[in-house]
Amino acid sequence: MPTTLTHKAALTNKTTLTNNNSMPINPGRPNTIQSQINVSGLSDVVQKIKVTFDIDHTWTGDLRISLLDPSGSRVVLANRRGGSSDDFKNVTFAQDAPISIHNAIPPFTGTYRPEGDLNDFKGRSPNGTWALEVRDLAFRDGGSLKSWTLELETQEAPSSQYNIDIRILGGLTPSQEDAFVIAANRWSSIIIGDVPDANLQGELIDDIKIDARGAFIDGVGGILGQAGPTWIRRGSFLPIAGVMTFDQDDLQKLEDDGLLLSVILHEMAHVIGFGTIWSDLGLLQGRGSINPTFTGRNAMQEFGHLLGTGSPTAVPVANTGGAGTRDSHWREAVFANELMTGFINQGVNPISRLTIASLADLGYQVNLEAADEYSLPNARMMAMMGVGVESGDHGGYGIILPTDYRVLD
Numbered sequence: 001m002p003t004t005l006t007h008k009a010a011l012t013n014k015t016t017l018t019n020n021n022s023m024p025i026n027p028g029r030p031n032t033i034q035s036q037i038n039v040s041g042l043s044d045v046v047q048k049i050k051v052t053f054d055i056d057h058t059w060t061g062d063l064r065i066s067l068l069d070p071s072g073s074r075v076v077l078a079n080r081r082g083g084s085s086d087d088f089k090n091v092t093f094a095q096d097a098p099i100s101i102h103n104a105i106p107p108f109t110g111t112y113r114p115e116g117d118l119n120d121f122k123g124r125s126p127n128g129t130w131a132l133e134v135r136d137l138a139f140r141d142g143g144s145l146k147s148w149t150l151e152l153e154t155q156e157a158p159s160s161q162y163n164i165d166i167r168i169l170g171g172l173t174p175s176q177e178d179a180f181v182i183a184a185n186r187w188s189s190i191i192i193g194d195v196p197d198a199n200l201q202g203e204l205i206d207d208i209k210i211d212a213r214g215a216f217i218d219g220v221g222g223i224l225g226q227a228g229p230t231w232i233r234r235g236s237f238l239p240i241a242g243v244m245t246f247d248q249d250d251l252q253k254l255e256d257d258g259l260l261l262s263v264i265l266h267e268m269a270h271v272i273g274f275g276t277i278w279s280d281l282g283l284l285q286g287r288g289s290i291n292p293t294f295t296g297r298n299a300m301q302e303f304g305h306l307l308g309t310g311s312p313t314a315v316p317v318a319n320t321g322g323a324g325t326r327d328s329h330w331r332e333a334v335f336a337n338e339l340m341t342g343f344i345n346q347g348v349n350p351i352s353r354l355t356i357a358s359l360a361d362l363g364y365q366v367n368l369e370a371a372d373e374y375s376l377p378n379a380r381m382m383a384m385m386g387v388g389v390e391s392g393d394h395g396g397y398g399i400i401l402p403t404d405y406r407v408l409d
Contacts, residue, residue, distance in 0.1 A: 011155065011156070012047060012048075012153050012154070012155050013042075013044060013153070013154050013155070014151065014152070014153050014154075015039070015042060015126070015151070015152045015154065016149060016150070016151045016152075017037050017039065017149070017150050017152075018037075018147060018148070018149040018150075019035050019036065019037050019132075019147060019148055019149075020147045021035065021147075022144050022145065022146050022147070023035050023144060023145045024142070024143075024144050025055075025057055025134060025136050025142050025143045025144055025145065026136070026142055027140055027141055027142025027143075028139065028140075028142070029139065030135070030136055030137050030138060030139065031135075031136055032133060032134070032135045032136070033133070033134050033145060034068075034131040034132065034133045034134075035131065035132050035134075035145055035148060036129050036130065036131050037129070037130045037131075037132075037148075037150050038128070038129050038130075039070075039126050039127050039128060039129075039130060039150075039152065040127050040128075041127070042125075042126045042127055042152075042154055043156075044126070044154035044155050044156050044157065045122075045123050045124060045125060045126070045154060045155065045156075045157045046121045046122055046123065046124050046125075046126050046152060046153075046154055047122060047153045047154055047155045048095070048118075048122075048152075048153040049067075049094075049095075049118045049121055049150070049151065049152060049153070050092055050093065050094045050150075050151040051067050051077060051092065051093045051118075051132065051148065051149070051150060051151070052090065052091065052092040052093075052148065052149040052151070053065075053088060053091060053132060053145065053146075053147065053148035053149070054088065054089060054090050054091075054145075054146040054147050054148070055087060055088040055091075055134065055143060055144070055145050055146065056086075056087050056143040056144050056146060057086065057087060057088075057136075057141065057142065057143030057144075058084075058086050058141040058142075058143060059083070059084050059085075059086070059138070059141040060078075060081060060082035060083070060085050060086065060087065060088065060106065060108065061080050061081065061082050061083040061084065061085075062080065062136050062137055062138040062141055063078065063080065063134060063135065063136060063137070064076065064078070064079045064080060064134075064135040064137060065077045065078045065079075065088075065132070065133070065134050065135075066116075066132075066133045066135075067093075067118075067130065067131070067132060067133075068130065068131040068132075068133055069121050069124060069128075069130060070125070070127065070128025070129055070130060071124070071128075071178060072175065073120065073121070073175070073178070073179075073182075073261075074116075074133075074258070075114060075116040075117060075118055075120055075121065075258070076114065076115040076116040076258055077093045077101070077114040077115060077116070078093075078101045078108075078112075078114065078115060079115050080137065081101050081102070081104070081106075081108075082106040082107075082108060083106070085106030085107050085108070086107065087107060087108070087143075088108045088109075089107065089108065089109040090109060091108050091109060091110065091111075091112065092110070092111040092112070093111070093112055093113070093114045093118070094111055094112075094113070094118070095113060095114070095117065095118045095119055095348065095373070096113075096373055097111045097112050097113045098113075099111075099112050099113065100112060100113040100347070101113065101114060101115060102115065102347070113347075113348070114347075115258075115346075115347060116258045116347065117258075117262070117347060117348045117349065119348070119350065119372055120182075120261050120262075122186070122372075123157075123182070123185050123186055123189055124182065126152050126154055130150055132145070132148045157189075158189045158192065158367060158370065159192065160188045160189060160191065160192040161192065161193055161194035161207075162187075162188050162191040162192060162193060162194060162195065162207050162364070162365075163188070163206050163207050163208070164184040164187060164188055164207070164208055164210060164268075164272075165205070165206075165208065165209040165210065166180045166181060166184050166210055166212055167209060167210065167211050167212065168180070168212055168213070169211050169212065169213040170213055170214070171213045171214030171215050171248055172212065172213065172214045172251070173214075175255065176214065176251055176255065176260065177212075179260050179261045179264050180210075180212050180244075180264055180268075182261060183261060183264045183265045183268050184210075184268065186265060186351075187265070187268060187269070187272060189367070189370050190351070190356055190359070190366055190367060190370045190371075191272070191359060191364045191365070191366055192365055192366065192367050193364060193365025193366075194206075194207065195207045195233075195236070195238050195363075195364070196233070196236075198231075198233055198240045198408055200231055200240055200241060200408060205240050205241065208239055208240060208241065208242065208271070208272065209240075209241050209242075210241070210242050210243070210244055210268065210271055211241075211242070211243045211244070211245075212243075212244045212245075213244075213245050213246075214245075214246055214247075214248040214251055215245055215246070215247065215248060216247070216248055216249075217247035217248075217249075217250075218247065219247070219249050220247075220249045220250055220253055220398075221250070221398050222247075222398055222399070223247060223398055223399050223401065224246060224247055224250045224263075224398030224399060224400050225244070225245045225246035225247055225250070225267075225398070225400055225401070226243060226244075226245045226400065226401040226402075226403060227242070227243065227244045227245070227267035227268075227270055227271055227400055227403070228242055228243070228270050228271055228276050228402050228403030228405065229241065229242040229270075229271055229272075229273065229276055229277070229403060229405045230242050230243055230403055230404075230405050230406070231405060231406055231407075231408050232277065232280075232405050232406075232407055232408065233407075233408060234407050234408055234409065236363050237273075237277045237280040237281055237362075237363075237407075238273060238277075238362065238363055238364070239271060239272060239273050239276075239277070239405070240408060242271035242272075242403065242405075243271075243403060244264070244267055244268065244271060247398065250398050257346070258346075259344055259346070262339065262344060262349040263344060265339060265349075265351070266339055266340065266344070266349070267400060269339070269340060269355070270328070270400075272359070273359070273362045274328075274340060274355070274358065274359065274362075275327075275328030275329055275340070276328065276402070276403075276405075277362065278294065278327075278328070281361075281362065281363075283295055283296045283361060283362075284317065284327065285314065286317075287327050288326075288327065289319070290319055291316070291319060292316075292317040292318070292319055292326070292327050293314035293315055293316060293317055294314065294315040294317050294358060294361075295314050295315075296315075296357070296358055296360075296361025296362075297312065297361060298357035298358070298360045298361050299315050299354055299357045299358040299361055300312035300313055300314060300315060301357065302352075302353050302354040302357040303315045303354055305353075306352075306354060306375065306376050307376070315330065315354065315358070316330070316331040316333075316334045316335075317329065317330065317331055318330065318331050318332065318341070318342045319331060320332075320342075321342050321343075322399060323402065324399055324400045324401060324402050325342035325343075326342070328342075328402075329341050329342035330354070330355075333382075334376070335352075335354075335376070336377045336381070336382050337349055337350070337377070338350060338351075338352050338354070338355065338374060339351050339352075339355065340355050350371075350372035350373060350374040351370075351371055351372050351374075352371055352372065352374035353368050353371040353374070354374075355371075356368055356370065356371050
């Protein structure tokens with residue numbers, strides 16, 4: 001099956017904007033302030049973000065600090081860190097910082113990785129009103145947000161001929177619907193080549209349609225939902241249609257925990273074919289064994305690069321978990337917080353070049369430069385992430401039921 005890997009780097013532009021208007025943080029009852037920066041006139045989409053701020057506040061452990069984009073989507077930068085220490089002095093949050101705020105020692109100054117993932121803003125329009133939100137969650141201590149700076153790196157939106165048609169069938173809040181659209185745009189920036197249209201029961205599909213809905217299933221935990229392809233093409237096996245149904249109570253918890261977009265990105269990859277059509281294409285070896293592997297040529301090459309050997313190496317696939325986890329994800333004990341392991345991680349869940357290369361092995365034309373920064377974690381990093389003590393499939397949020405799919409004649 002012919003595949004294409006494209007190395008397509010776009011010109012990056014940088015815009016830096018600052019709000020120097022000081023805002024008080026009331027020392028009385030718990031309260032919230034928002035300071036805004038308006039962005040306009042940019043034709044590109046977000047590639048990378050840095051946020052810098054200066055906050056005077058006694059007892060920083062009272063504060064939850066977040067960045068909100070113009071659509072209202074939120075990334076938590078720091079959540080009650082530092083205990084009784086004072087102030088954030090010229091602190092910068094960047095996704096590629098070597099130290100996470102989770103592990104940082106106060107007093108806070110310098111550059112840190114945030115609690116959430118600033119890559120959630122990747123691919124979105126930068127125009128509109130951004131807000132730095134500071135929530136003081138305790139009584140007595142107060143202070144002020146003295147200033148903050150938003151640094152945006154933007155690129156021309158990648159051209160793609162791969163169309164993901166999301167059909168919202170109800171049960172989702174506006175912010176949850178927005179997450180499906182953002183996820184579809186993200187995968188369309190990764191898969192850039194057209195695939196043949198398909199006539200599905202009298203409807204012409206270009207290139208895939210996905211029915212998305214929220215439903216009452218069984219409350220928080222238990223069954224998270226069902227996701228996967230429902231129709232695939234004969235010959236190539238590339239999906240034509242699929243479903244993504246989630247328990248409404250679980251969706252709300254995922255949103256509250258800042259993991260909604262990561263989970264939707266993850267499950268949409270399964271609908272597109274990750275882990276679901278591997279056996280059809282003969283790319284999964286050792287299914288059900290203690291060492292299943294993915295043997296696509298492009299993914300093996302990328303795994304060799306991650307190992308530092310450069311030699312193509314079969315990619316370890318999940319060998320634990322339930323029927324919806326093992327044999328259809330990367331192995332958590334090797335890849336930890338990569339998006340396509342079977343266990344979601346708090347914070348960052350990057351889409352690696354390995355995952356994108358595996359889509360090329362399925363038959364898609366992909367852009368490797370759309371990958372997030374990722375490297376294999378060492379044992380210490382994995383222990384700090386909690387790898388090895390996973391509470392259940394999908395990080396304890398519930399089970400995703402697989403779908404049955406049919407081959408279009």
